Structures are given as C-alpha cells and as structure tokens.
Amino acid sequence: MATETLATPRRSSLWTDQKFRSIFFQALTIGILGFAIAFIAHNTATNLENRGIASGFGFLSNTAGYELENTLIPYNSTDTHFRAFLVGLTGTLFVAFFGCIVATVFGFILGVLRLSHNFLINRVAYVYVEIVRNVPLLLQIFVWWAILLALPVVRESFYLGSGMYFYNGGLKAPSPIFGDLFWMTPVALFVAIGAAIGIGRWAKKRQDATGETFPAFWTGLGLIFALPVMTFFATGAPLEWEVPTLGRFRFSGGLAITDMFLALLIALAAYTAAFIAEIVRAGILAVNKGQTEAAYALGLKPNWTLRLVVIPQALRVIVPPLTSQYLNLTKNSSLGAFIGYPELVATIGGITLNQTGQAVECILITMAVYLTISLSISAFMNWYNRSIALVER
Amino acid sequence: MRLTTLLATAAAVATVSAGVAAAGTLDDVKARGSLSCGVTTGLAGFAAPNDQGRWEGLDVDMCRAVAVAIFNDPDAVTFTPTTGKDRFTVLQSGEIDMLARNTTWTFSRDVNLGFEFLGVNYYDGQGFMVRKDLGVNSAKELDGAAVCIQTGTTTELNLADFFRANNMSFEPVVVETGDQARQAYEAGRCDVYTTDASGLAAQRAGMSDPSAHKILPEIISKEPLGPLVRHGDHQWGDVVRWTLNAMITAEELGVTSANVEEQSANPSSPEVARLLGSEGDLGEQLGLSTDWAKNVIARIGNYSESFERNIGVNTPIGLERGLNALWRDGGILYTPPFR
Numbered sequence: 249m250a251t252e253t254l255a256t257p258r259r260s261s262l263w264t265d266q267k268f269r270s271i272f273f274q275a276l277t278i279g280i281l282g283f284a285i286a287f288i289a290h291n292t293a294t295n296l297e298n299r300g301i302a303s304g305f306g307f308l309s310n311t312a313g314y315e316l317e318n319t320l321i322p323y324n325s326t327d328t329h330f331r332a333f334l335v336g337l338t339g340t341l342f343v344a345f346f347g348c349i350v351a352t353v354f355g356f357i358l359g360v361l362r363l364s365h366n367f368l369i370n371r372v373a374y375v376y377v378e379i380v381r382n383v384p385l386l387l388q389i390f391v392w393w394a395i396l397l398a399l400p401v402v403r404e405s406f407y408l409g410s411g412m413y414f415y416n417g418g419l420k421a422p423s424p425i426f427g428d429l430f431w432m433t434p435v436a437l438f439v440a441i442g443a444a445i446g447i448g449r450w451a452k453k454r455q456d457a458t459g460e461t462f463p464a465f466w467t468g469l470g471l472i473f474a475l476p477v478m479t480f481f482a483t484g485a486p487l488e489w490e491v492p493t494l495g496r497f498r499f500s501g502g503l504a505i506t507d508m509f510l511a512l513l514i515a516l517a518a519y520t521a522a523f524i525a526e527i528v529r530a531g532i533l534a535v536n537k538g539q540t541e542a543a544y545a546l547g548l549k550p551n552w553t554l555r556l557v558v559i560p561q562a563l564r565v566i567v568p569p570l571t572s573q574y575l576n577l578t579k580n581s582s583l584g585a586f587i588g589y590p591e592l593v594a595t596i597g598g599i600t601l602n603q604t605g606q607a608v609e610c611i612l613i614t615m616a617v618y619l620t621i622s623l624s625i626s627a628f629m630n631w632y633n634r635s636i637a638l639v640e641r
Numbered sequence: 642m643r644l645t646t647l648l649a650t651a652a653a654v655a656t657v658s659a660g661v662a663a664a665g666t667l668d669d670v671k672a673r674g675s676l677s678c679g680v681t682t683g684l685a686g687f688a689a690p691n692d693q694g695r696w697e698g699l700d701v702d703m704c705r706a707v708a709v710a711i712f713n714d715p716d717a718v719t720f721t722p723t724t725g726k727d728r729f730t731v732l733q734s735g736e737i738d739m740l741a742r743n744t745t746w747t748f749s750r751d752v753n754l755g756f757e758f759l760g761v762n763y764y765d766g767q768g769f770m771v772r773k774d775l776g777v778n779s780a781k782e783l784d785g786a787a788v789c790i791q792t793g794t795t796t797e798l799n800l801a802d803f804f805r806a807n808n809m810s811f812e813p814v815v816v817e818t819g820d821q822a823r824q825a826y827e828a829g830r831c832d833v834y835t836t837d838a839s840g841l842a843a844q845r846a847g848m849s850d851p852s853a854h855k856i857l858p859e860i861i862s863k864e865p866l867g868p869l870v871r872h873g874d875h876q877w878g879d880v881v882r883w884t885l886n887a888m889i890t891a892e893e894l895g896v897t898s899a900n901v902e903e904q905s906a907n908p909s910s911p912e913v914a915r916l917l918g919s920e921g922d923l924g925e926q927l928g929l930s931t932d933w934a935k936n937v938i939a940r941i942g943n944y945s946e947s948f949e950r951n952i953g954v955n956t957p958i959g960l961e962r963g964l965n966a967l968w969r970d971g972g973i974l975y976t977p978p979f980r
C-alpha cells in the first residue's frame with residue numbers, strides 16, 4: 249500500500265499505547281476496589297474488637313430460644329439459630345413463589361385491560377396502576393394487615409364451608425392425612441404429564457409431515473386430569489381430612505394461612521402486578537400492527553393470531569423486564585418482617601441478629617442468600633428468554 | 642512505588658479511624674452542643690411525645706438529666722426513637738450517645754454486645770395481660786393462646802421459656818413496636834399481651850377501655866431496666882451512671898427541685914454539700930461543672946419527683962413504687978455514696 253509510512257507506529261512511551269493504558273487502568277481499578285474492601289473489613293474488625301463485640305459464625309449452632317408462628321419446616325424454641333434461618337429462608341421462598349405467580353396472572357390481566365377499547369375498563373385499570381405503583385409498599389402492607397385485623401375475631405369466624413374458617417388470624421382449613429397408597433396418585437399425575445408432552449410432540453410432528461391437526465392440548469389436559477383421579481379412586485381414596493376445631497383460645501389442627509402471610513402476599517402481588525401490567529401493555533403495543541394484519545390476511549383466526557403471532561413476539565419484549573419485577577418482589581418480601589411474617593429479615597436478619605448481636609455476620613448471611621436467590625431467578629429467566637428468543641436463520 | 646505509598650497511607654488511616662471511634666463521647670457531645678439519646682418509639686410514661694410534641698417520661702428524664710448535667714439545658718437533647726430490634730445497632734454504630742429505652746440489663750447485652758449498663762432506673766418483671774371476659778385467672782391457663790410480643794426483646798425469650806417449662810404451647814404474634822402490639826391485641830388478634838409489667842400498665846392506660854383488661858398475677862422474669870452506653874468509654878459511662886445516682890441520692894437526702902437552691906446555700910449535711918457542689922470538686926472529676934447535680938435536681942427533680950410525675954399512682958399509668966422505693970422504704974434502690 250501507499251500508506252506504508254503511516255502504518256509504522258511512532259516510537260513513544262507506554263502511555264500512548266492504548267492496550268497498555270487499558271490494562272493499567274483496569275488493574276488500578278481492581279486494586280483500588282480490593283483495597284477499599286480490605287480497608288472496610290479491617291476497620292470493621294478492629295472496631296468490633298475495640299468495643300468488645302464478639303464475632304464469628306459459632307452462634308448459628310446455639311439455641312435460638314424464640315418461637316416462630318406457622319413455620320413451613322418443624323421448628324420450636326429449642327432449635328438452633330441455623331434452623332431459625334432455614335425457617336426464614338423457606339418463608340421467603342414460599343411467599344416470593346406465590347407472589348410471583350399471583351402478580352403475573354393479575355398483571356397480565358390488568359395489562360390487557362389497560363388496552364381495552366372500553367373507556368371505563370381502561371380507566372379503572374389505569375387508575376389502579378397509577379395509585380398502586382405510587383404508594384410506598386410498606387404502607388400498603390400495613391393497610392392490608394389492618395384490613396385483615398378488622399375481620400371478626402376467632403370466636404366469630406366466618407365459616408366458609410368444608411371445614412374452612414376465615415377470621416382476623418387468617419384462614420384455617422382442613423389438613424390432609426395421606427393413606428398408605430396415596431403416593432400412587434402423584435405418580436399417576438407425573439405419568440400423565442409425561443404422556444401429554446409425548447402426545448404434543450407426536451401431534452406436532454404429524455402436523456409438520458401431513459398437515460393434519462390433532463387436538464393434543466385437550467387430550468393432554470384430559471389425561472392429566474383423568475389419570476390421577478382414576479388412580480386415586482382405584483387405590484381406595486386413601487385420603488382423610490383433619491378439620492380445625494376451636495379450643496378455649498384458638499383453633500387447633502388443620503392448616504393455617506396466617507393473616508401476616510396473606511397481607512404480605514396480597515400487598516406484594518397487587519403492587520408488582522401494577523408494574524407488570526405496564527410491561528405487558530408495552531410488550532403488546534411493541535408488536536407491529538402489520539403483524540396482525542398479515543396474520544389475518546393469511547386467514548388465521550383471531551385467537552390463533554394472538555397465540556401464534558402477537559404473544560410470542562410480545563414475550564420477547566416482556567420477559568427481560570419481567571425478570572426484574574420478580575427480583576423486586578423477592579427482595580420486597582423482606583418487608584414482611586415489619587408485620588412479623590417469619591422470613592429471612594425477620595429471623596436471621598432480625599431476631600437472631602438482635603438476640604446474639606452478631607450484626608455483621610447476620611447481615612452478611614442475609615445478603616448472600618438474597619444474592620443467591622436473585623441470581624438463580626435471573627439465570628432461570630435468562631434461560632427462558634433464550635428459549636423464546638428470535639432464532640436468527 | 643506509588644501503590645505501596647498508597648497502601649501504607651490507607652493502612653495508617655484505617656488504624657487511626659478504628660482507634661478513634663471508641664473514646665471521647667463526652668467531648669463529642671460537648672462539641673456538638675447536644676446529647677443524642679435513644680428512646681422508645683412511644684410508650685406513655687417512659688418516653689412519648691406529649692400534645693406539644695415535647696418528649697416526656699421516666700426514660701426521657703434520664704436523657705434530659707444527662708443533658709442538664711453537661712449543658713444545664715434539658716432541651717439540649719435530640720431524641721431518636723428506636724424499636725426493640727434496632728436499638729442496639731443504633732447504639733453500637735455511634736448514632737446515639739446513650740440508650741434509655743426500657744432496656745433490660747442482661748449478661749449477653751452487657752458482655753457480648755459490647756455495652757455498659759450504668760444502673761437501674763426501673764426494676765421490673767415480665768407480666769401478662771388478658772381481656773377480662775376470657776375468664777383467665779392465671780398464666781398457667783394460657784395453653785394454646787395467641788400471644789402478642791415485641792420482637793428483639795427479652796420478652797420473646799422469657800415467653801418461650803415459660804411456656805416450655807409449663808408444657809404449654811402458644812401462637813406467637815410478633816410485631817415491631819409497642820403501638821402495633823397494642824393494636825393487634827385490641828383487635829383480638831391475640832388473646833394475651835406480654836411485656837414488662839410497667840409496659841403493660843402503660844399500654845393499658847392507652848386502650849379504649851382500660852377496665853376491660855386485667856394483668857395476671859404471675860411475673861415470670863427479672864427485668865432491671867436502665868440506661869446504657871457503648872463499652873470502653875469509662876468517662877462517659879461515669880457521667881451517665883452518676884447522673885442517675887445523683888437523682889436517687891437526692892431523694893434519699895431529701896433534696897427536691899423545690900428546696901435545692903436553699904440546700905445548696907445551706908447544706909443540711911456534708912453529703913448534700915458534696916452532691917450539690919457547695920463543697921468539693923466531684924463535678925470536675927467527671928469533666929462537668931461543680932453544680933452539675935444541683936442543676937439536674939433543679940430542672941428535672943430527684944428520682945421520686947420524676948417517678949411520680951411520669952408513672953406514679955396519680956398518673957393514668959398508676960404504678961406503685963414497689964421495688965423501686967428506696968432501700969429504707971422497703972424497695973431496693975440503693976446508691977453508692979457521694980464522696
């Protein structure tokens with residue numbers, strides 16, 4: 249080339265070398281960061297020592313000494329702080345799991361209603377979204393709890409039928425007592441699910457090959473329903489119910505869904521649903537109108553258009569921000585500590601921290617667990633996102 | 642080379658800042674011009690803002706007394722409301738200079754949490770309150786009841802111990818603040834409210850119908866409540882300890898806010914003279930003015946005055962002196978001499 253002279257770099261100091269500069273500044277950043285962390289750790293350790301505050305994780309194996317209500321794993325006050333931590337962890341996961349499901353269903357419905365051409369429906373959904381999004385969540389949790397507390401006291405519970413009661417302590421329902429052969433019913437359920445998936449695959453293959461359709465969805469659904477039910481009765485219906493009975497003070501026996509759980513679940517779901525509604529609305533609006541028109545032009549029925557053309561494309565827009573809503577909901581569940589729902593911040597980050605004084609350790613554990621949960625949700629949603637992403641050909 | 646310098650400087654800074662944090666609270670308070678005191682989020686008689694928004698109560702008087710000892714100004718205090726759960730973190734972190742919040746002096750708080758308790762301003766014990774119409778007469782009848790408790794307290798540990806020792810079970814309803822506990826109890830969410838007996842009396846006074854509730858006879862624990870500071874700053878600890886002692890000693894010596902001027906001019910005994918600074922330099926030894934204790938009595942009053950004004954029999958809370966009477970009146974209040 250004629251530009252040979254230009255291509256020869258001028259000799260100069262390392263500073264003008266872009267590669268060197270980049271490595272140098274990265275190293276410097278890491279160095280400063282590492283240093284800052286070391287500084288904080290050292291400072292904390294020294295201060296704790298100066299003030300005679302004990303440190304270490306040994307306290308986890310000491311007796312917790314406090315009771316927790318309606319735990320998902322067996323627990324009493326003679327168990328260790330570690331067990332109390334597990335109670336908190338299961339509590340967090342439980343409310344976050346159901347919270348995400350309810351918020352998603354409710355949020356999708358709201359989002360679609362927001363797009364309704366009916367003025368009233370559209371406005372109601374709009375007002376709901378704007379109010380709920382803009383009131384602090386903690387306040388909403390307190391409001392829901394106050395509403396539940398205003399329900400009748402235990403002695404005047406609403407009887408909902410089938411051994412279920414509703415009162416200001418939450419919901420009481422019969423608990424199942426499983427017989428010997430009951431295990432066959434869930435097994436039948438799994439078999440049915442497997443079969444349904446198989447039928448679905450087969451039907452798709454057949455349709456690809458011959459163009460003939462098969463009602464795989466309804467067949468599968470029927471199978472999933474019928475097979476376990478038949479198994480259940482064939483094994484002699486091995487299931488009994490323990491009905492809650494009112495004692496001198498409270499109900500004993502049966503399952504409980506506490507007012508704290510309900511208040512937290514409702515508040516989390518209602519709040520997050522408002523955000524999800526906007527995400528869903530944005531996702532649907534993001535699908536070009538031409539896509540729908542093209543689908544109609546090809547003769548697709550309206551609900552097929554929605555299912556095969558609009559929703560798959562909208563999901564690509566919806567899923568990434570939906571992930572952050574799930575993360576938010578999970579982290580926000582920590583506010584349950586304020587109404588005494590036994591989750592992470594109430595147990596290890598609250599009572600244990602307070603009774604043992606191991607603030608640094610307890611907060612570290614709590615943070616590490618939230619981080620792990622969040623990263624797991626992220627990983628799962630990323631996987632899902634990839635599976636629905638546009639496959640470039 | 643630059644990096645090593647940086648490292649060395651930072652290491653030095655780290656050591657310095659770690660070292661400085663522990664001592665000199667009195668100087669910090671003086672430099673700031675006001676005391677920062679942790680109290681409850683609101684418990685009538687112990688610490689609660691009145692109609693004008695001014696904090697009042699037995700624990701509040703403790704804070705104000707320390708402010709008077711240092712500044713001769715009962716309003717040179719900023720009150721920080723703390724919950725049972727966050728009070729220790731707030732004190733450990735240095736956000737407040739002292740904590741006066743119905744806090745029980747226990748081994749682990751004293752030793753393991755790195756605090757120093759400076760005396761007892763109320764000897765208490767944990768009790769139970771129930772609605773009268775439940776027909777319960779003893780805490781031993783409470784098997785299966787739902788119990789409202791405040792998190793982060795000695796209460797929740799004592800409660801678990803008591804029920805286990807008596808082979809009973811209960812349904813804990815755990816809340817953050819005293820207000821929440823009262824609301825949940827009044828709404829009938831729990832059958833029993835348990836906390837320090839003094840706290841029960843204070844909470845009952847704030848209920849819509851105080852006469853509908855009764856306090857059961859059992860007292861299941863010892864709850865010596867008192868002020869505390871961070872461990873390690875002994876000068877600061879001495880200031881708070883001797884401010885409390887001065888109020889109790891003043892009662893013992895018959896010094897009140899009404900006669901303190903006269904007593905300091907004509908002390909009725911050598912100890913009164915030393916207490917009020919008419920003689921000796923006890924105040925200077927603490928790093929305060931000579932008349933520190935005289936100011937405390939003049940502006941806050943002695944222990945009895947503070948007690949009767951805030952929680953005594955003539956207040957809605959209506960507590961007897963009981964254990965909190967002077968040793969010579971059948972109680973257990975007894976202070977070391979001022980000499």
Ligand SMILES: N[C@@H](CCC(=O)N[C@@H](CS)C(=O)NCC(=O)O)C(=O)O
Nearest residue numbers: 681682683744745794795818819840
């Ligand atoms: N003395 C116990 C309990 C102290 C306590 O929290 N008492 C309640 C009721 S007596 C209180 O002060 N509540 C007021 C608030 O929540 O701020 C302790 O130190 O753990």
